[in-house]
Amino acid sequence: MSQTSTLPMRAEQKPVTLRDHVARMQTEFAKALPGHITAEKFVRTAQTAIALTRNIEKVKNPQSLLAACTKAAADGLILDGREAALVVDYNGDVQYRPMMRGLLKLAYNSGAIKGIVVEIVRKGDVFRHSPTNLSQPIHHEINHEAERGEPHTVYALAEMKDGGIVHEVMSVADVNRIRDRSDAYRAFKANKIKSTPWATDWSEMARKTVFRRLSKYLPSSSDRDALHQAAERIDDDYDFEATNGGETVPADPLPTSKKRGGAAAALKDVTPKKAEQAKPEPEQDQSDEPYDHETGELLDYDGPDQRPGDDI
Template sequence: MSQIGNEIARRDNGPEAIVRQHKDDLTLVLPSHVKGETWMRLAYGALRSNKNLLQAASRNPGSLMNALQECARLGHEPGTEAFYLVPFGNEVQGIEGYRGVVERIYRAGAVKAVKAEVVHQNDHFEYSPDMDRPIHKPDYFSDRGPIVGAYAYGVFQDGSTSKVVVINRDYIDKVRKESKGSNSPTSPWVKWEDQMVLKTVAKRLEPWVPSSTEWRKEQLRAAAEVAAENTSPAATYQAPPQPDLDDEGPIEGELVD
């Protein structure tokens, strides 16, 4: 077979073709804010632009599909800072990034701001449970030293502060150790440690702030039900005026002395 023929065969039977074959299954789970055609183009683009990713996907197309399905379920765009497609040996691993976690929190609509910062050894940092928010004063123009921890909190629409989450270096190292292939040169932990630490603390914040579009849908549904009840005949019904017992005689059946 000629070189051109080999290229056509790879195109028609390779990972991109498999993704194309499962287009309906992938786009079906996308939330309404994501356009299916745009999402698919990004998936194809991620494969075409990363030779190592394409090779891993060719060896293990099932791992690619699992990663893309998780990406679609979360409502992220593949191959972006929201959701990384990373080759690990003979498989593709999908990794949600810090931006992806924060996007899901914003998408829920309950918070108007998310604050997450990495703390370095030489930063000035103060926090205790009786404080509303941490005091963090980094010197961006000097040697801040190694990363020692991170913190995150959300600001709700009414201006109140969510629970403040603080993690230390031991916790960061534990999470990194449990992450598959975290010492690989292609791992986000090696290439973008700050971003992975921010993601780790943002994930710890999730239980304390809504982070799903389903929460927003539930709020809208409840509001619609309340509005419907307020405009229903039962809600607008007014009871007839009661007789004034001082002006009328005794009500039928009432005992009188």
């Protein structure tokens, strides 16, 4: 008589989620974070970002998520959609994106900067650029009661607490030469992808471009080079698709909105606490992309269907 043996059944193991992966890295994040950000807060915010990041279910490599979070921790930015955000690229990898607000925070954290302005000059504005006038190299006046035309210049200016002023000025042609090198923009122009921030958010991308140039002349904090490090990542900002809080925004490379851009308006409100060709994929539904395309930043996490999920 043959005998059969049976092994004791093991309890069914719950699959490891992306949120679990991030939680397990808390100790490592703590080593990279600056002192004013706790590892607990960073992990909690990152887990919320995971639950609300579009296409997160398409992530193929969890290690890319951990690498993205580690970069954010090293830069001293939290993934709250205001300072920084997570984006899933066409290859199913997670990328980290510093936002304009986060970059400004890092700039102010040096303690050496009195104020920063990043603005777009449009036809009808009064604008004078005098590079040899060290006390006032840029003069810009906007008449908000008049219709403003198309942009022609983008600039960034920082006043130092010691009285010095550093600035950077770029023409629209200068900005567009950088835009035209973007793999995502080339794919968009070839109708291979649905949209790109260079088409939906030209103003915000232009501000980031000129600010990146200015950042080379700005001091970073004394114990870390977070600003320069984060500014170098702006180049990666050009490879993800975006929509406007529920609907795809028509391409408008040179918007002529009369309203002043949100990035410039928010600058004085920032008060810090102490090449590979893009691989096109089939068009996808863009309806839930949590981006505000007037400011270029992510929308608040308050959408009706935006709730953290246990299976992410």
